[in-house]
Amino acid sequence: MMQDSRSIVVLTGAGISAESGIATFRGPGGLWEGHRVEDVCTPEALAHDPELVHRFYDARRAALARVEPNAAHHALARLDAEWGGDLLIVTQNVDDLHERAGAKRLLHMHGELQSALCAACGAHMRWLGAMPPGSACPACGAAALRPDIVFFGEMPYAMDTIERALGTADLFVSIGTSGAVYPAAGFVQGARHAGARTLELNLERSAGSAFFHETRLGAAGSLVPHWVDAMLAG
Ligand code: OAD
Numbered sequence: 001m002m003q004d005s006r007s008i009v010v011l012t013g014a015g016i017s018a019e020s021g022i023a024t025f026r027g028p029g030g031l032w033e034g035h036r037v038e039d040v041c042t043p044e045a046l047a048h049d050p051e052l053v054h055r056f057y058d059a060r061r062a063a064l065a066r067v068e069p070n071a072a073h074h075a076l077a078r079l080d081a082e083w084g085g086d087l088l089i090v091t092q093n094v095d096d097l098h099e100r101a102g103a104k105r106l107l108h109m110h111g112e113l114q115s116a117l118c119a120a121c122g123a124h125m126r127w128l129g130a131m132p133p134g135s136a137c138p139a140c141g142a143a144a145l146r147p148d149i150v151f152f153g154e155m156p157y158a159m160d161t162i163e164r165a166l167g168t169a170d171l172f173v174s175i176g177t178s179g180a181v182y183p184a185a186g187f188v189q190g191a192r193h194a195g196a197r198t199l200e201l202n203l204e205r206s207a208g209s210a211f212f213h214e215t216r217l218g219a220a221g222s223l224v225p226h227w228v229d230a231m232l233a234g
Contacts, residue, residue, distance in 0.1 A: 010175065011091075012175045013174075013184070016224070018220070021066070022067055040053050041149065054146075060094070068097075072176075088107065089103055090158075092177060094112055111157065117146055119145070156184070167194045171197050173198075173227070174188060174198075174201070175224060176203070180206075197214075200214070
């Protein structure tokens with residue numbers, strides 16, 4: 001079955017970066033690096049406490065310098081380099097570990113820590129350092145730069161491209177995501193409805209586990225290289 005899967009869509013979540021030392025969102029206690037997600041990841045939070053939201057993302061951005069891609073990121077990059085069929089890696093993660101491992105056929109549907117978005121003109125730009133509230137946009141001059149993160153209630157990026165890929169996928173693989181946040185949580189149903197085989201690789205069963213044809217439980221750092229080896233062996 002697997003070797004007939006020419007067109008693959010992979011969805012990744014925080015679990016794939018856990019072994020690199022980046023905290024997942026819904027760990028013990030339900031806090032993300034000490035904060036409730038709604039206090040740092042909503043348009044309302046940005047409007048009411050821009051200092052907190054900017055400081056929070058500045059810290060997440062700075063922390064990228066202290067982490068490295070793990071075996072799961074490297075395995076997906078190898079799949080990207082060697083897989084002759086269609087492949088789209090859709091990540092919900094805002095870290096840069098997939099691209100540092102070498103993945104190219106990659107979309108960040110929830111934005112990127114190392115990107116800024118101008119709330120005034122909509123320009124996106126690479127941003128590596130701290131971003132004090134009121135930073136000026138190099139494109140339009142407005143003091144309106146914000147982290148280029150898709151907050152709750154905002155539309156994820158590249159949904160047209162993702163929906164198209166799900167509609168023609170032979171295989172959909174979900175890695176390290178709890179299935180708690182839509183629309184990503186619904187991708188499995190979309191892909192399955194369109195005829196794809198669906199596989200979940202996760203430490204524990206996700207909220208939508210029942211929608212997958214197959215679930216393999218374990219750490220991404222061992223499950224993903226094993227799966228990629230099998231795919232490339234054909
Ligand atoms: P979660 O923190 O909700 O879920 C992470 C999943 O990874 C859980 O199911 C864990 O069991 C699993 N996991 C943990 N360690 C793992 C490991 N070593 N190997 C494999 N799996 C492991 O993170 P996401 O599902 O990514 O949105 O969260 C989705 C979105 O919610 C995020 O993109 C973020 C957040 O709000 C934005 O920031 C816009």
